Amino acid sequence: xxxxxxxxxxxxxxxxxxxxxxxxxxxxxxxxxxxxxxxxxxxxxxxxxxxxxxxxxxxxxxxxxxxxxxxxxxxxxxxxxxxxxxxxxxxxxxxxxxxxxxxxxxxxxxxxxxxxxxxxxxxxxxxxxxxxxxxxxxxxxxxxxxxxxxxxxxxxxxxxxxxxxxxxxxxxxxxxxxxxxxxxxxxxxxxxxxxxxxxxxxxxxxxxxxxxxxxxxxxxxxxxxxxxxxxxxxxxxxxxxxxxxxxxxxxxxxxxxxxxxxxxxxxxxxxxxxxxxxxxxxxxxxxxxxxxxxxxxxxxxxxxxxxxxxxxxxxxxxxxxxxxxxxxxxxxxxxxxxxxxxxxxxxxxxxxxxxxxxxxxxxxxxxxxxxxxxxxxxxxxxxxxxxxxxxxxxxxxxxxxxxxxxxxxxxxxxxxxxxxxxxxxxxxxxxxxxxxxxxx
Numbered sequence: 001x002x003x004x005x006x007x008x009x010x011x012x013x014x015x016x017x018x019x020x021x022x023x024x025x026x027x028x029x030x031x032x033x034x035x036x037x038x039x040x041x042x043x044x045x046x047x048x049x050x051x052x053x054x055x056x057x058x059x060x061x062x063x064x065x066x067x068x069x070x071x072x073x074x075x076x077x078x079x080x081x082x083x084x085x086x087x088x089x090x091x092x093x094x095x096x097x098x099x100x101x102x103x104x105x106x107x108x109x110x111x112x113x114x115x116x117x118x119x120x121x122x123x124x125x126x127x128x129x130x131x132x133x134x135x136x137x138x139x140x141x142x143x144x145x146x147x148x149x150x151x152x153x154x155x156x157x158x159x160x161x162x163x164x165x166x167x168x169x170x171x172x173x174x175x176x177x178x179x180x181x182x183x184x185x186x187x188x189x190x191x192x193x194x195x196x197x198x199x200x201x202x203x204x205x206x207x208x209x210x211x212x213x214x215x216x217x218x219x220x221x222x223x224x225x226x227x228x229x230x231x232x233x234x235x236x237x238x239x240x241x242x243x244x245x246x247x248x249x250x251x252x253x254x255x256x257x258x259x260x261x262x263x264x265x266x267x268x269x270x271x272x273x274x275x276x277x278x279x280x281x282x283x284x285x286x287x288x289x290x291x292x293x294x295x296x297x298x299x300x301x302x303x304x305x306x307x308x309x310x311x312x313x314x315x316x317x318x319x320x321x322x323x324x325x326x327x328x329x330x331x332x333x334x335x336x337x338x339x340x341x342x343x344x345x346x347x348x349x350x351x352x353x354x355x356x357x358x359x360x361x362x363x364x365x366x367x368x369x370x371x372x373x374x375x376x377x378x379x380x381x382x383x384x385x386x387x388x389x390x391x392x393x394x395x396x397x398x399x400x401x402x403x404x405x406x407x408x409x410x411x412x413x414x415x416x417x418x419x420x421x422x423x424x425x426x427x428x429x430x431x432x433x434x435x436x437x438x439x440x
Contacts, residue, residue: 003027003325006392013389016214025399027325032413033188033406034086035329037061037318038398042300042390043283050300052393053218053283054203055314057401059184059193060165063318065110067330067376078318078330079111079118085327086320087119087163090183097179099160102128102150104141104174112165119163128152128159134168141173148180169248170194175439176413176420187413187420190438192405196278197224197247198429199405206404217400221281221292225430228268234279235264238290241282246274248434255356257282257349274433284353285340299353301340303385309339313374313384314355317391317398326399331391333374333384 001009003026011019037058044050069077101119105112113129120127130150132138140151148159162182166173171194174186184193192199201224203217210216220243226234234242235258244267246254256267259282281290286298301310313336318329334355341347357369374380386394412421426435 006395009389010392010396014214018213021213022215025396025403028399028403029089030321030402030406032185032191032409033059033193033402034090034321035060035082035184035319036188036193036398036402036405037063037316038394038401040315040317040394040397041283041313042315042384042386043297044300045298046286046296050390051218052315052390052397053220053297054397054401055220056196057192057199057398057405059188060167061316061318062108062111063316063330063332064114065108066332066373076114076118076121079114080122082115082320082329083118083122085322085329087183089321089323091161091181094181096160096181097147097158099147099158099180100128100150101125101161101163102130102148102159103163103165104130104132105165106131106133106170107167108165115163115165128157132166132173134166134170134172138173143175143178146175146177146179148178167194169437172437172439177418185409187409188405190420190425191409191412192401195248195429195434196245197276197431198408199401200224200278201428202404202408203401206400206407210400215400217404218397219280220283220297221290221294223279225276226279227276228272231267231277231279232264238279238281238292241284241288241290243280243282245278245280246272247276247278247429247431248274255354257353259284259288259344259349263349275431282353284344285342287342288344299340300385302335302383305383311339312336312353312355315384315386315394317394319395319398319402326395326402328395331376333381335372335374337369337372 007019007022011017039055040052041055043053064078067078103112103116116127116129128150132141142149148162149156150159159180162180164182164184170189171186174182176187189195192202200222203219207216231244241259244256244258258264258267281292283289283297283299289296289298299312302313304310313333315333317331319326320329334357336352336355338351340352357372412425414421
């Protein structure tokens, strides 16, 4: 479906939304955030109102390796689409200095190498695939004159463009004002792509504009800058069901689903690298969800299987900016390990509600629980019970979130020096531990 057809369909179901404004959002040209992935869940309310709720937005998201090819004869699939769309539009009008092309990665070598091959095929030149792990010496990478260089066979090669697949604290290895062009720029992570706290503020700011047009970014009730010692208060406020997140973790790390005193005690006895947390209402079953300011929301979940069991599932919607506006790039879904019960007594909350399939095996070592992956094909994807209108809403929610984070990123960078406005950043994100990690 092209943009006009999507807009026509949505405005037909939501007549208070003006098509012209919606088209403006679909064709909004980002300054920094050209490639993103939204994680969404299909929920309903006690009155039966269904909606797609955004859980988080990711910069440099995964998903290509889990998406079937639309054309069996196009072996590059979505990898080449992102290079020809998002990357080309990001580079348009920018001057690159001399040097080589590289892909920096710290996770997901399969997708990282796929992007390296697609980049090499598109530009018809060699592309270097470079490990760049958090917490390691990385002696093969250096910054000289604010430009990246990589060590290849004893020679330091300048890098003119980096396709970035760094996901673990990438701000401690990549400077905001780097002369080497980086896709996505690191400020997209700081502004919300890997920073859940600032993402929440970006959503709130942009919702003030969207609300005037009868639109909004749907999120759970969210409270920011919460210290560890305050969590028991929020546990009581949300009726014993809540989600606590470390703002700067990803891949399912640093997320605590708390629905009993034992899980609360585990969290309170844990130590963390950062000072503040995000607290959100917990979306569960209709019998045991948090009662928030938005009322009670609960998972629609998968269609019942042959044993009449329903599982919590999410949807990853990856998008990129093209010459005609934002377009979907790939999709997949994940389900929880255990089915959704009528009561949580005797169940581990994460097993019932946790959908992330990344499994951390150690520092910079990962595995994936692929048996819970739901791929975009006729057999598996139908289990989600999602229709075209659900997918359109998921697409729109991801676009709205991407625009919100891009606007936040634009606010955080000085136009002349292209440096992070550290004082403004700290006022929005008052966590000294994070500020100390950011490359100057």
